[in-house]
Amino acid sequence: MVLVVSEEVREAIDARRPVVALESTIIAHGLPRPRNLLVARELEDAVRQEGAVPATIAVLDGRPHVGLDKEQLERVANEDGIRKLGHRDLPLSVASGASGATTVSATALLASLAGLRVFATGGLGGVHREWTVTQDESADLGLLARTRITVVCAGVKSILDVPATLQRLETLGVAVAGYGTDRFPGFYLSDSGLPVDWTLHTPEQVASVMRAQDALGGPASALVVANPVPREEQLDPALHARVLADALRACEEQGVTGQAVTPFLLDHLVRHTDGASLSANLAAVRGNVRLAARIAAAWTRA
Structure with missing residues (x-):
């Protein structure tokens, strides 16, 4: 399957622990550097403080990721050329090996495919x-x-x-x-x-x-x-x-x-x-x- 679900998110889903999907467009396109990475970490921390697991979603080198590690989050925040992806763009980004931040529509779709039910934007x-x-x-x-x-x-x-x-x-x-x-x-x-x-x-x-x-x-x-x-x-x-x-x-x-x-x-x-x-x-x-x-x-x- 092309979808990559992080180990932390997969374990939470399997154990029926709360998980919250987060979009990545705000990180790559919504805020200036370096504030964007600080906010991305802050939002993930806020989810954890409430007892849930954050699942920030993005496409990296043609692979949709549900849940990013530290290095992947930094890449979305700092890498030039990160595209802005709606759900219509997902097949094109996967086939071409492109990297992109997900909008509401792409995040909602990938979250649902991964078995998540709650999404914050x-x-x-x-x-x-x-x-x-x-x-x-x-x-x-x-x-x-x-x-x-x-x-x-x-x-x-x-x-x-x-x-x-x-x-x-x-x-x-x-x-x-x-x-x-x-x-x-x-x-x-x-x-x-x-x-x-x-x-x-x-x-x-x-x-x-x-x-x-x-x-x-x-x-x-x-x-x-x-x-x-x-x-x-x-x-x-x-x-x-x-x-x-x-x-x-x-x-x-x-x-x-x-x-x-x-x-x-x-x-x-x-x-x-x-x-x-x-x-x-x-x-x-x-x-x-x-x-x-x-x-x-x-x-x-x-």
């Missing part, structure tokens, strides 16, 4: 603004519609069309619940301004929903647990609105399109909020990782 991709013109929608949504995994996230990136993304998740049959809130979080913001239909308050409640998914035996879709960034750590909403509006205008004026839109907007936010958007992003990821570890623990106690 920052924010999901979704429907882009001006969708009626561009038809631009993240591959995350379609993959989550056919992959049985629980994704702990801070909602979807606020640069997207959040109402359309929620509608698309509903259409695709992906369950969405707020964690301790009846409002859908907005990645950098605790509240996107939109409600959620369901609220879960404890890891045990999340695990109960996961068990109910299996008992019902319906389509193998995901469960999205939308965990808001703490209000005291969110990006100032007024600053967010102003800078995002400026970023969208700059994007249009410079003719940025397709896959270049998201990194352009995110970079604009970081630079024009003096790094405050990045701080909010990391606060969200830290909270999601810890919650995911608690959910994984509740799941394995079932």
